[in-house]
Amino acid sequence: MTKIFDALPGLEVPVGSIAKSLAGMWEDTAAKGGPAPAADDVKATQVNFVLHLGFNTTVEDAVRQFETAVLFSKRAPCRVVVLCPLPIDDPSVEMQAKIYGECHLGKTKGDTRCCEFVLLSYPFAARQYLESQLSVCLITDLPLYYWVHRFASIHRLNDYQHLLRRSERILIDTAIADPEIFNFKWPRPEAVHDLVYARLLPVRQSIGQLLSGYEPAVLIEGLRAVTLTHAQKLSAEARVLMAWTRERFAASGALANVAYTTKPDRDDGALKLDFEYANGHFFQWHGDTVKKNAIIAVDFGGGRSELHIAVSLLTRDAALSDATFF
Amino acid sequence: MPDAQRHPFLQGLSKHRGAPPTVVVIFGASGDLTARKLIPAVFNLGYDNLLPADFSIVGFGRKPISDDEFRKIATGAIKEFSRRELNNDVWDHIAANTSYVAGGYDEPAAFERLAKHIAAIETKIGREVQTLFYISTPPSVFAPILLNLGSSGLAARYLGRRNQSKVIIEKPFGRDLASARSLNATIRSVLEEHQVYRIDHYLGKETVQDLLVQRFANAIFEPLWNRNFIDSVQITVAEEVGVGTRGGYYEQSGALRDMIQNHTMQLVALTAMEPPVSLDPESMRDEKVKVLKAIQPLRVGPGGDVCRAQYADGMMGGKQVKGYLAEEGINPQSATETYAAMRLAINNWRWQGVPFYIRSGKRLARRVSEIAIQFKRPPGTLFAESDKFNLAANTLAFQIQPDEGLSMVLNGKVPGLETRMQPVKMSFRYSTTFGSNTPEAYERLVLDAMIGDGTLFIRGDEAETSWALYTPVLEAWAAAGRNGMGSYASGSWGPECADALLADGKHTWRQP
Numbered sequence: 116m117t118k119i120f121d122a123l124p125g126l127e128v129p130v131g132s133i134a135k136s137l138a139g140m141w142e143d144t145a146a147k148g149g150p151a152p153a154a155d156d157v158k159a160t161q162v163n164f165v166l167h168l169g170f171n172t173t174v175e176d177a178v179r180q181f182e183t184a185v186l187f188s189k190r191a192p193c194r195v196v197v198l199c200p201l202p203i204d205d206p207s208v209e210m211q212a213k214i215y216g217e218c219h220l221g222k223t224k225g226d227t228r229c230c231e232f233v234l235l236s237y238p239f240a241a242r243q244y245l246e247s248q249l250s251v252c253l254i255t256d257l258p259l260y261y262w263v264h265r266f267a268s269i270h271r272l273n274d275y276q277h278l279l280r281r282s283e284r285i286l287i288d289t290a291i292a293d294p295e296i297f298n299f300k301w302p303r304p305e306a307v308h309d310l311v312y313a314r315l316l317p318v319r320q321s322i323g324q325l326l327s328g329y330e331p332a333v334l335i336e337g338l339r340a341v342t343l344t345h346a347q348k349l350s351a352e353a354r355v356l357m358a359w360t361r362e363r364f365a366a367s368g369a370l371a372n373v374a375y376t377t378k379p380d381r382d383d384g385a386l387k388l389d390f391e392y393a394n395g396h397f398f399q400w401h402g403d404t405v406k407k408n409a410i411i412a413v414d415f416g417g418g419r420s421e422l423h424i425a426v427s428l429l430t431r432d433a434a435l436s437d438a439t440f441f
Numbered sequence: 442m443p444d445a446q447r448h449p450f451l452q453g454l455s456k457h458r459g460a461p462p463t464v465v466v467i468f469g470a471s472g473d474l475t476a477r478k479l480i481p482a483v484f485n486l487g488y489d490n491l492l493p494a495d496f497s498i499v500g501f502g503r504k505p506i507s508d509d510e511f512r513k514i515a516t517g518a519i520k521e522f523s524r525r526e527l528n529n530d531v532w533d534h535i536a537a538n539t540s541y542v543a544g545g546y547d548e549p550a551a552f553e554r555l556a557k558h559i560a561a562i563e564t565k566i567g568r569e570v571q572t573l574f575y576i577s578t579p580p581s582v583f584a585p586i587l588l589n590l591g592s593s594g595l596a597a598r599y600l601g602r603r604n605q606s607k608v609i610i611e612k613p614f615g616r617d618l619a620s621a622r623s624l625n626a627t628i629r630s631v632l633e634e635h636q637v638y639r640i641d642h643y644l645g646k647e648t649v650q651d652l653l654v655q656r657f658a659n660a661i662f663e664p665l666w667n668r669n670f671i672d673s674v675q676i677t678v679a680e681e682v683g684v685g686t687r688g689g690y691y692e693q694s695g696a697l698r699d700m701i702q703n704h705t706m707q708l709v710a711l712t713a714m715e716p717p718v719s720l721d722p723e724s725m726r727d728e729k730v731k732v733l734k735a736i737q738p739l740r741v742g743p744g745g746d747v748c749r750a751q752y753a754d755g756m757m758g759g760k761q762v763k764g765y766l767a768e769e770g771i772n773p774q775s776a777t778e779t780y781a782a783m784r785l786a787i788n789n790w791r792w793q794g795v796p797f798y799i800r801s802g803k804r805l806a807r808r809v810s811e812i813a814i815q816f817k818r819p820p821g822t823l824f825a826e827s828d829k830f831n832l833a834a835n836t837l838a839f840q841i842q843p844d845e846g847l848s849m850v851l852n853g854k855v856p857g858l859e860t861r862m863q864p865v866k867m868s869f870r871y872s873t874t875f876g877s878n879t880p881e882a883y884e885r886l887v888l889d890a891m892i893g894d895g896t897l898f899i900r901g902d903e904a905e906t907s908w909a910l911y912t913p914v915l916e917a918w919a920a921a922g923r924n925g926m927g928s929y930a931s932g933s934w935g936p937e938c939a940d941a942l943l944a945d946g947k948h949t950w951r952q953p
Contacts, residue, residue, distance in 0.1 A: 160873075160874065161874050161875050191875070192873070192874065192875065228872065228873060316454075316458075316490075317490055319453075319454065320454055320458045320490065321494055322450065323448075323450040323451050323454055323458075323459065324451075324458070324459060324460065324461070324493050324494060325494065326448075326450040327447075327448040327450050327451045327459060327461070328461060328462065328568055328569065331448065331449055334450075359453075363449050363450050363452070364449075366449035366452060367449040367450070411494070413567075417567065417568070418567065419567075420566065420567025420568060421567075422494055422495065422566070424494040425530065425534050441455060
């Protein structure tokens, strides 16, 4: 994990002077002739955002997630704190900190905003002090969001109850999470949001918009089977999309005897949803997440119609934004 | 509508992600507003994946241009005016479903062609589509368009259902009370009120919507939001620009019609209204109408409640500029005001005795729109020595444009051994908190109309109530001609008659 801390960008500073170093970061850059705008004009903070890199995170993955956090901060200006726990239990290893700033330049002065990042590396033993150390890295009174990434064991999260209780939302990606995540006792289950569900927003939207053109009674009349075919790599998306479809049909009043089946497909980007009806009606949403398009074919009694749409799963930062705020 | 009452397949999605299949028909398709605002708004909605999959644009106008030409014009408009760069992946999809119908606004056969065109789109889609008519034309053709929408059957498509036809109408909603009533009568002859979306783009601005959030979502403000604690309210909608090439239009309009009667009165209504019982459109609009009706008739003439003036020669940004009467297309004897200021008295329990000063003008010192709430001064027993204590009235200012945000003026101690004080400013800026790439007002409003949410639109009685207040003023000014017309130097903050409006209350205009 020290490799992760070393691989991420930033200027190493004493842990005791993070706040002072952050304040000085902009002044120093300007004093050295760097292109630093006046901090008060452009420093932007909407929320606190903690990215917690679990022990299963590789260096490459950490850099990738850090970049995602940077892109997220462009959408939603925030103070980002990256937690890099070390898989060692040696109290003699000291906590380390880095600070980093990035400005997003837009078309106008008003589009320019700068966000601050704090990176903390700490041995496993220091986690008991983390709450206090973290508190001085966050902006007081602003909401906190907590992104939990690649935990070796979800039960380690018990050590971070202060974050689980305090965060407005806890973001997880069930596609890569420890399977035990579904059994974990979250202190506030309603705060937990799945990035897989967020990535599927355009799919849910296009299906929802189209089906909302028909009365729920029409959608459930004669419904026999719902089949979801998916690329191997989209098994988490398929699981979540099927759960959503099932829930929506239940809300529409569908009977319990409908067969819901999920099956893999060799096609690399396939995500296909088929509704089969006893009365000859049908609905097909056949998406290709690689080619970023879908064909919708439908007949609910008015004859077959077909629609070609552009659709893709949300990008990493867009999914993060959606799961955070919506 | 509560989420649980929505269609089961829309539940859990933002209401703005549930627009039904839609054809947007733009009347005035080759006009300036279409290029500057509407087409970029549609493009940005597409970029944000907020348009329905079955979405089409139909331009309608007198100019005989082809579908391809219209698409080229639209593409050029995005390149020039969109807040985002043109993205072909997004635009190509919309452009493929963009077409144009040429015809006269008073030509019934043209509307029959339009109806067939829409029916053909619907057949191609294979499902019902809603039509959203955007009337972006000069007001002289509002009535023929509306009547032809009625006679062609387009206005009544799917009436009473989710996909019913909807009509967005651009201002002006009349030029006085009689014409506003006449326009509303025409509208009602072919449409039901819930199909009509009178647009005032100010209501689509984030800061204007934030005004309601600040008032009703913060416990610290509402208890103070009344005559017991508020001394006065100032609303400013100031422009730096002169009439430019729009002299011909402006001569028929003037500051009162162009800005005060619509934008500024919306700001008054949102500032002064009672809390609505809910956020549904009718509750909101009911409260706005109630407070507008409580505004007392305005007295015109010396010592009255109104002031008008024209900009004279002056200096803008260090350069000499000419006065209104020397502008191109302006009658040298023009009696059209480029500046208007009013002192409003709201006769209700909350606001009695609190003056609302409003002003709008061209060629003022700075482009700024703001609402400033000035609170009463604290009793001066502790800090009465004015030479030691520079005690300011607390002021809460909502800046609507530019640099959207709000600021609060408080009194603070100057560091040092002596107790000295001075006003200090606490600021919140949208751009430094949320970033500034927020949707344009038109994006929000077009999408709201598409999903049938009229909260941020003006109801017919709202427009009429505002005109009822100002029509006597307009009539008095028309009768007086140039008598009583003030003047102010370009680049200043306005005429002396405006200062006089505030002098009675020992107030002065802010210079925001």
